[in-house]
Amino acid sequence: MTAAAEGAPAFGMTRARRNALLQSESVQGFALISPTFLYALILLVLPILVVIAHSFWTQNYLTIDRTFTLENYRAALTEPIYRDLLWRSLYISLMVSFFTVVLAYPIAYFISFHGGRHKSLWLFLITIPFWTSYLLRVMSWKVILGYNGVLNSGLMGLGLIDEPSTALLYNSSAVIITLTHAWAAFAILPIFVSLEKVDRTLVEAATDLGDGPIRSFLRVTLPLSAPGIISAALIVMIPTVGDYVTPKLVGGKDGVMIANAIQAQFGKASNWPLGAALSVTTMLIVTLMAGATVVIIRAAQRLAR
Amino acid sequence: MPERPRSERPQLERPMIEIHNVTRSYGSFKALDDASLTIKEGEFFSLLGPSGCGKTTLLRMIAGFDNPTSGLISVDGQSMQGIPANRRPTNMVFQSYAIFPHLNVEQNVAYGLKRLKLAGSEEKRRVEEALAQVSLTGLGKRLATELSGGQRQRVALARALVMRPKVLLLDEPLSALDKKLREQMQVELRRLQQAVGITFVLVTHDQYEALAMSDRIAVMFGGRIAQVASPKEIYQRPVNRQVADFLGGMNFVKAEIVEENGASLVVDTLGFGRVKTDKPKAFVRNGGAATLGIRPERLRVLWDNATAKFEVAGKVVERHYFGEITHLIVEIPGLEKPLSVTETNDFGADDIPVGTSIRLAYDPDALVAMAD
Ligand SMILES: Nc1ncnc2c1ncn2[C@@H]1O[C@H](COP(=O)(O)OP(=O)(O)OP(=O)(O)O)[C@@H](O)[C@H]1O
Ligand SMILES: [Mg+2]
Numbered sequence: 001m002t003a004a005a006e007g008a009p010a011f012g013m014t015r016a017r018r019n020a021l022l023q024s025e026s027v028q029g030f031a032l033i034s035p036t037f038l039y040a041l042i043l044l045v046l047p048i049l050v051v052i053a054h055s056f057w058t059q060n061y062l063t064i065d066r067t068f069t070l071e072n073y074r075a076a077l078t079e080p081i082y083r084d085l086l087w088r089s090l091y092i093s094l095m096v097s098f099f100t101v102v103l104a105y106p107i108a109y110f111i112s113f114h115g116g117r118h119k120s121l122w123l124f125l126i127t128i129p130f131w132t133s134y135l136l137r138v139m140s141w142k143v144i145l146g147y148n149g150v151l152n153s154g155l156m157g158l159g160l161i162d163e164p165s166t167a168l169l170y171n172s173s174a175v176i177i178t179l180t181h182a183w184a185a186f187a188i189l190p191i192f193v194s195l196e197k198v199d200r201t202l203v204e205a206a207t208d209l210g211d212g213p214i215r216s217f218l219r220v221t222l223p224l225s226a227p228g229i230i231s232a233a234l235i236v237m238i239p240t241v242g243d244y245v246t247p248k249l250v251g252g253k254d255g256v257m258i259a260n261a262i263q264a265q266f267g268k269a270s271n272w273p274l275g276a277a278l279s280v281t282t283m284l285i286v287t288l289m290a291g292a293t294v295v296i297i298r299a300a301q302r303l304a305r
Numbered sequence: 306m307p308e309r310p311r312s313e314r315p316q317l318e319r320p321m322i323e324i325h326n327v328t329r330s331y332g333s334f335k336a337l338d339d340a341s342l343t344i345k346e347g348e349f350f351s352l353l354g355p356s357g358c359g360k361t362t363l364l365r366m367i368a369g370f371d372n373p374t375s376g377l378i379s380v381d382g383q384s385m386q387g388i389p390a391n392r393r394p395t396n397m398v399f400q401s402y403a404i405f406p407h408l409n410v411e412q413n414v415a416y417g418l419k420r421l422k423l424a425g426s427e428e429k430r431r432v433e434e435a436l437a438q439v440s441l442t443g444l445g446k447r448l449a450t451e452l453s454g455g456q457r458q459r460v461a462l463a464r465a466l467v468m469r470p471k472v473l474l475l476d477e478p479l480s481a482l483d484k485k486l487r488e489q490m491q492v493e494l495r496r497l498q499q500a501v502g503i504t505f506v507l508v509t510h511d512q513y514e515a516l517a518m519s520d521r522i523a524v525m526f527g528g529r530i531a532q533v534a535s536p537k538e539i540y541q542r543p544v545n546r547q548v549a550d551f552l553g554g555m556n557f558v559k560a561e562i563v564e565e566n567g568a569s570l571v572v573d574t575l576g577f578g579r580v581k582t583d584k585p586k587a588f589v590r591n592g593g594a595a596t597l598g599i600r601p602e603r604l605r606v607l608w609d610n611a612t613a614k615f616e617v618a619g620k621v622v623e624r625h626y627f628g629e630i631t632h633l634i635v636e637i638p639g640l641e642k643p644l645s646v647t648e649t650n651d652f653g654a655d656d657i658p659v660g661t662s663i664r665l666a667y668d669p670d671a672l673v674a675m676a677d
Contacts, residue, residue, distance in 0.1 A: 204370055205403035207390045209417030209468065219416075223407050301407070 054276035064272070072277030082261060082278060089258040089282070090289060092172055093240040096179040097233045097293075103180065104187035104232060109221075111188075112195035123192070126185050134182065138249045141178045145169040145250070170252025178250050179240050187232035194228025195221070226301045233297070234290050241286050258282055320382075321346040321472060321504045322367060327376030329362050336362045338528040339376070344472075344506060344521075349498050351507045351515040354525035355551065360508040361400075363525075364474050367506065369393045381471050395472040396465035400480065402457045404449040410436070410460055411445035417468045435467035438497060455486050462494075466501060473498075475507045479514065491517055512552050516540060524548050540600075544585050545676050549598050556604075556644045560597040560674065565590065570674045572597060575639035576617050577667075582674045589676055596675045601632070601647040603671035606654055606663055613666030619644065621661045631655045635665065 055072055058065040076082050111122045129137065144150045145168040152164040168174065198221055206216035244259035251257065258278065265275030322344040329337040337359040344350045352360040365371040366378060369390030378385045380394055396417075405413050414432045423431070436442050439459035449457065458478060465473055478494070479487045495518045498505045509515050515522045516536040523533045532544040543549035546557060560572035563579065570584045574597050582597070607613060622643055623634035631654045636643040646665060648654035657663065 199401070199403065201399050201401055201403040202405060204390075205397075205399060205405070205464075206416070207370075208368060208395075208397045209464065210391050210420050212389075212391055215420070220405060 051276045051279055054273050055280050057273045059271045059273050072273045073281065075274060076277045076281045082258070085256060085258045085261050086282065086285065088172060088256075089241050090285065092175055092179070092255075092257060093237050093243075093286075094289070095176045096183065096240045097237040099176065099180045100183050100187045100236045101191070101229055101232050104184055105191055105229070107184075108188045108191035108195055108228070112192055123189075126188060130185055135245070135249075137182060138178055138246055141174070141181070142169065142250055145174055145177070169250060171254040172251065174250040174252075175247050175255045175257070178246050179243065182246070183236045183240065186235050190231040190235065191225060191228040194225040194231075198224045223301045226297055230294055230297050233293050237293065238286055238290060241282060241289075319346040320344070321348070321380065322506070323377075323379045324363070324367075325377040325379075327363070327366065327373045327378060329359070329366065329371065330374045335528050337366075337373075340525075340528075340530050342523055342530060342533060344504060346504055347502050348520045349495065349505045349507070349518055351509055351519040351522045352525060353509055353512060353515040353522050353551075355510060358525045359528040360510075360525060361476055362528075364397075364476055364506065364508050367472070368395050368397050368474050394470055395474055396468050396470040397474040398458075398461045398465050398476065398478045400476045400478070402461040404452075404457050404460050404464075406449050408449070409445065410441065410447050410449070410452070413449065413460055414445075414463045414467055416464060431467055435463040438466060438500070439463045440493075454481055455490065458482065458490070462497075466497075466503070470503060472504045472506060475505065477508055477510070480509075480511070487514075494518065516552070524551065526551075541671075542583070542585055542673055543598070543675065544588075546596055546598075549673075549675060554601050554645055554647075555598045556601060557642070558597045558599070558640060560595045562590065562593050562595050570595070572674055576637045577672065580669055580672050582669075582672050585673070585675060588674070591676055598673045598675055599644075599667060599671055601645045603667060604635075604644060604646045605666045606633070606646065606648050606652075606657070607666050608652060613664075615669055616664050616666050617644075618662065618664045621657055621659050621663060624655075624657065624659055626655050631657075633657065633663075635663065 054064075056068050056070070058067070058069055058071065107126070111119055115122050142149070146152070147164045147166060147169070149164075149168070151168060152161075155161045156164065202220050202224070203216050206220045207213075211219060241257075242259045242262075244257065244263050247255045247257040247260055251260075259282075262275050262278045262282070265271045265278065269275075320343045322342075324340055324342040327337060327340045328335060340359075340363065352363060354360055362371065366373055367380070367385075369385065369388060385393060405416065408416070411432055414435055415428055418428050418431060432445070433442070436445060439462050441456065441459050441463060444452070444456065449460070452460065458481075461478070475494075479490050482490060491514055494505075507515070507518065516539075519536055521533060521535055522539050524531045524539060526547055531548050532539060534542070539548065540552050543552060543555075546555075549555040549557075558574050558576060560574045560580075562570065563573050564571040565584070568584055569581055570588070571579065571581045572595055573579050577597065580597065605613075607616060617637050619635040619637040621633050622636050623632075625632040625634075628650075630647050630649055633646040633648060633654065634643045635646055644665070
């Protein structure tokens with residue numbers, strides 16, 4: 001910026017005026033966000049617009065009929081198969097967010113309150129499983145939950161079951177387990193950050209006013225870390241609704257999710273408009289669900305007072 | 306109605322807090338070193354000392370947030386060993402106030418009452434009463450973030466008082482306020498303490514605050530308690546130079562002990578001649594040398610031909626103007642250090658030119674002998 005400001009006077013613009021313009025806060029602000037803004041525009045907004053446009057059109061074998069229609073949305077919302085898939089996806093993502101937060105909270109709490117001088121080391125250790133590819137991690141769950149897998153052999157070795165159980169793999173529970181594990185670290189971080197911000201004297205004040213450790217946690221620490229819980233839940237919930245690799249690998253027939261159907265429409269079934277309508281519907285429902293989560297956690301926080 | 310002078314107020318003699326040989330070590334460092342102290346019921350007691358002398362450490366051990374490495378603390382005759390902070394009959398006003406940010410003023414004040422499961426109306430009444438005590442009536446619905454520093458401090462006070470503790474612990478409660486508000490709060494806090502009759506233990510590093518508010522003061526240095534006495538005695542009869550210095554300006558004069566008996570001490574000095582003084586309580590003779598002290602405001606300029614029974618003569622070498630008072634630095638023949646004199650400006654002390662020869666009057670009672 002300084003180089004430009006010190007350069008030769010530009011056409012018809014006095015140096016002083018140009019400097020004033022360059023130094024005005026809004027111009028500087030726009031200059032700072034413009035790369036991100038362009039990036040977001042090209043890679044986020046444009047594709048979404050394309051998808052939305054498609055959702056109102058009709059597939060005619062190899063060509064696309066561009067007359068406006070709501071037929072795709074009718075199919076997406078009323079065909080039992082899509083409705084069931086959508087419900088299952090929402091159910092799975094809710095379960096995954098719930099379990100992830102419930103598992104991540106104690107870990108974040110431990111690091112924040114009892115991590116001593118080694119907090120960053122603990123956080124670092126938590127990221128280690130994520131150095132391997134996501135596919136490898138999903139595959140390892142296949143090894144654990146499979147017919148001849150670690151869990152089945154273990155249970156048989158203990159004499160708890162006589163033959164390998166097929167109930168472990170290829171269903172929605174397998175998807176929930178795998179996704180919960182996959183997202184744990186992403187949930188730990190926001191919760192950790194919000195716990196770090198809880199002023200420790202507030203906990204002391206609660207103790208001073210008569211609260212034991214559990215009460216002071218429920219009345220002070222937990223409500224004050226609600227922002228972290230909300231972000232953790234959203235960070236997990238939003239992408240898991242649309243996950244399609246995990247159900248494909250460990251979900252089997254009973255674990256198929258909406259994203260698998262969308263992928264099929266854009267792929268084998270080759271009905272882009274229906275795929276687009278399913279995507280838009282999913283997006284809208286996820287937005288609603290995320291909003292509802294925020295409202296519910298806030299309300300719970302208010303009740304805890 | 307003017308307040309009764311402090312000495313006439315009935316003093317309950319029952320001990321409320323007893324501290325027996327308490328030490329708190331961090332590794333080889335002793336934050337508190339063999340401290341013993343008794344605080345009486347209904348007393349306004351201050352722990353005074355410079356930063357890092359262990360005041361907070363002691364207060365937190367009374368509250369139960371920390372435990373002595375050795376020694377015993379008891380409150381109201383009951384040993385506090387093994388009793389967690391939430392079950393002690395003490396409440397604390399934190400230096401940062403520690404107001405719960407997710408609760409409004411009322412909810413903050415009612416926080417500790419919730420556990421007592423009072424009837425709704427009784428809880429409300431006590432909250433209202435506590436808010437009235439600290440002049441916050443009407444602000445109950447405000448959030449902590451919508452309060453000024455002074456108001457937050459009052460919320461912290463109300464939240465602790467509403468619990469009706471036997472002891473209220475205050476860790477530098479006024480240090481975050483500006484000067485004017487601080488002075489106002491000193492008066493209010495003192496008045497409040499007399500109204501509720503609860504034992505207050507105040508931590509402060511401000512000597513004026515301690516002098517103005519307390520029934521008794523413990524002066525601490527480096528983890529040790531140097532002196533425990535009334536404000537007047539601490540100020541007028543400091544036990545050693547360190548205490549004297551911390552409580553405000555003091556002129557120190559080298560003295561030679563001539564005679565020492567039960568209650569008095571006779572010393573020879575240059576400048577002040579032979580003086581007989583009360584012997585300080587904890588006086589420990591250290592050879593033949595001692596120090597004689599006199600506060601700058603106890604030296605008076607003698608005008609024109611006025612005479613006094615006790616006087617010293619000298620020459621003004623410096624003059625500093627402070628509005629209602631003037632500091633004069635006066636060189637006295639024979640003294641290694643010039644004397645500092647504080648004189649009110651109503652007789653024109655601010656007009657005495659540097660270099661003038663003057664005479665200073667003093668009352669021998671104002672002279673205090675100290676261990677070095
Ligand atoms: N957790 C700790 N570990 C090691 N040393 C500590 C710890 N807490 C306090 N200390 C030391 O103990 C000494 C007394 O601390 P304390 O907080 O009681 O001082 P203070 O008199 O309250 O001072 P201030 O007026 O600055 O608040 C200090 O030298 C401090 O460095
Ligand atoms: Mg302190």
